[in-house]
Each structure stands twice: as C-alpha cells, then as structure tokens.
Amino acid sequence: MKKNGHITAFYVETLLLVVIFVAIILVLTNVLGLGRRESGDARLLTKAVTLAENAAETVACADSGEALLGLLDENGNALRKDAATFDVRYGADMAPDAKGPFSVEVTWEPEQGTVGTLVSSRITVRYGQSEAPIYTLETAVYLKEAER
Amino acid sequence: MKQTPVKVAPLALLLTVISICLTILAIISFSTAGADMRLTERYAKTVSERYALEVMGQQSLKELHESLAGGVLPEGFEEEEGVLRKTVELDGAKLRIGVVLEGGTDYRVVEWKQEREWTQQSGIGGLWSGN
Numbered sequence: 001m002k003k004n005g006h007i008t009a010f011y012v013e014t015l016l017l018v019v020i021f022v023a024i025i026l027v028l029t030n031v032l033g034l035g036r037r038e039s040g041d042a043r044l045l046t047k048a049v050t051l052a053e054n055a056a057e058t059v060a061c062a063d064s065g066e067a068l069l070g071l072l073d074e075n076g077n078a079l080r081k082d083a084a085t086f087d088v089r090y091g092a093d094m095a096p097d098a099k100g101p102f103s104v105e106v107t108w109e110p111e112q113g114t115v116g117t118l119v120s121s122r123i124t125v126r127y128g129q130s131e132a133p134i135y136t137l138e139t140a141v142y143l144k145e146a147e148r
Numbered sequence: 149m150k151q152t153p154v155k156v157a158p159l160a161l162l163l164t165v166i167s168i169c170l171t172i173l174a175i176i177s178f179s180t181a182g183a184d185m186r187l188t189e190r191y192a193k194t195v196s197e198r199y200a201l202e203v204m205g206q207q208s209l210k211e212l213h214e215s216l217a218g219g220v221l222p223e224g225f226e227e228e229e230g231v232l233r234k235t236v237e238l239d240g241a242k243l244r245i246g247v248v249l250e251g252g253t254d255y256r257v258v259e260w261k262q263e264r265e266w267t268q269q270s271g272i273g274g275l276w277s278g279n
Contacts, residue, residue: 010156013156013160014156014159017156017159017160017163020163021163021166021167024167024170024171025170028170028171028173028174031174031175031177031178032174032177032178034178034181035174035177035178035180035181035182036181038178038181038182038184038185039180039181039184039185041185042181042184042185042187042188045185045188045189045192046188046191049188049191049192049195052195053195056199056202060202113210113213113214114214114217114218115213115214115217115253116210116213118206118207118210120203135192137195137196137199138196138199138200138203139199139202139203140202140203140206140207141206142206142207142209142210142213144213144254
C-alpha cells in the first residue's frame with residue numbers, strides 16, 4: 001500500500017514537472033518568435049530606407065520624368081504607372097528584379113515657377129502583396145530651366 | 149535484490165537549470181531584436197529629416213533664382229567673400245548653402261553641406277573611463 005502511494009506520488013511529481021517545463025518552453029518559444037519577427041521587421045525597414053534613399057538620389061539626378069524613368073530602370077524593373085508615377089521593383093536582396101517583392105513608387109510632380117521648376121517627389125516603399133507602405137520619403141529638386 | 153528508488157529532485161533541478169538558461173537566452177534575443185528595431189527606426193527618422201532639409205534647400209534655390217530674375221537679392225542669403233550663404237535648420241540639423249552668382253541672374257552652387265551638432269555624453273552608463 002505504502003509502495004503504491006510512493007509510485008503514484010512519483011508519477012504525479014514527474015507529470016507536474018513535465019507540464020511546467022512544457023509551459024515554460026511554450027512561453028519562451030513565443031518570446032523567441034517575437035524577437036525573430038521584430039528582427040525581420042528591422043531588416044525589412046533598413047532595406048526599405050536604403051531603396052528609398054537610392055530613389056531620392058536618382059530623383060536629384062533627373063531633369064525630367066522621362067530621364068527619371070531611364071535612370072530608375074535596370075533590367076526592365078521600372079514601369080510608368082501614370083503620367084507622374086513610376087513603379088520600380090527590387091528583389092528581396094535589393095537587386096533590380098521586375099518580379100521582386102519590393103515595390104518602390106516614385107512620383108514626379110513638377111511645379112512651374114517664374115523661372116525654373118521645383119519638382120517634388122514622394123517615394124513609397126511596399127513589400128509583397130501588402131498595400132501598407134513600409135517607408136515613405138519626400139524629396140525635391142529644383143531645375144533652373146523649365147522641365148523638358 | 150534491492151531496488152534503487154528513482155528520485156524526482158535531480159530531474160527537477162536539471163529542468164530548472166535548463167529553464168533558467170533558456171529564459172536568459174530568450175530575454176537576450178528579444179532585447180537584441182528590440183534594440184535593432186529602435187536603431188532602424190532612428191535611422192529611418194534621420195533619413196526622413198535629411199531629405200526634409202533637402203526639400204527646404206531646393207525651395208531656397210527656387211526663391212533665390214526667382215529673386216535674381218527679378219533683380220533683387222533673396223531674403224535669408226548673406227554675402228560672404230563673393231559667396232551668397234544661407235543656413236536652413238530643422239530639428240537640430242543644418243543645411244549650409246553657398247552659391248556664386250554668374251551673369252546676374254544665374255548662379256552656381258558651391259556649398260551644400262548637411263551637419264548636426266554633436267554633444268559628447270558626460271557618462272556612458274557608469275562605464276569605467278580608463279583612469
């Protein structure tokens with residue numbers, strides 16, 4: 001009788017230990033998963049900022065919408081969405097890729113002044129199928145002459 | 149034959165040590181990922197500010213060009229040794245613009261420099277200074 005009681009106590013304690021251990025492992029797995037997700041988001045944002053910066057520098061070099069499209073296009077990864085908007089695609093490794101998951105939308109909005117043209121540009125970076133932008137950057141370039 | 153009883157205590161101790169190690173690992177991993185994210189957000193904010201300053205600078209060039217075309221010196225620009233200078237500020241960041249006039253109504257940019265004042269931290273979390 002006494003021996004049976006000991007065996008039961010042993011099993012109950014072992015079961016309790018295993019349950020607590022499994023619970024701890026589950027919580028820690030969640031914490032590690034959150035960390036991994038956060039790290040992935042940080043990596044994505046860093047890439048998005050770099051792509052937006054590159055696009056902004058390209059805008060600074062352009063003197064017309066056509067010239068901007070020509071400068072943005074590498075291996076057919078850029079296309080004109082409408083008169084003032086271009087969509088440029090990059091792969092996950094940020095290399096030009098017409099079917100890549102990174103979408104960099106660049107606008108070219110000239111505002112004719114009395115002498116030259118101030119062109120404003122809004123750069124929006126999206127990833128995958130999501131419509132929500134990861135990063136948005138605004139820049140401008142002043143052209144001494146009227147835009148060609 | 150005498151049987152050796154199986155005891156739960158050593159097993160419990162082992163699992164406790166494993167749990168503590170895994171918890172420390174998870175906390176370090178999570179805090180590192182959080183720090184990465186904070187640093188990235190700061191980088192993104194800095195880039196946004198840098199280009200906001202660029203927009204202000206380009207706007208200044210437009211005003212300068214239009215003023216020169218109208219035959220007047222633009223507001224905000226000061227002449228220093230033949231160079232018209234203007235400083236644009238935004239959230240502690242500065243853009244120094246320098247232009248040289250060419251032919252009355254035209255100009256050439258000779259300085260376009262962004263900078264931010266840096267103040268040295270007096271202490272870095274109680275870190276030993278080495279003396």
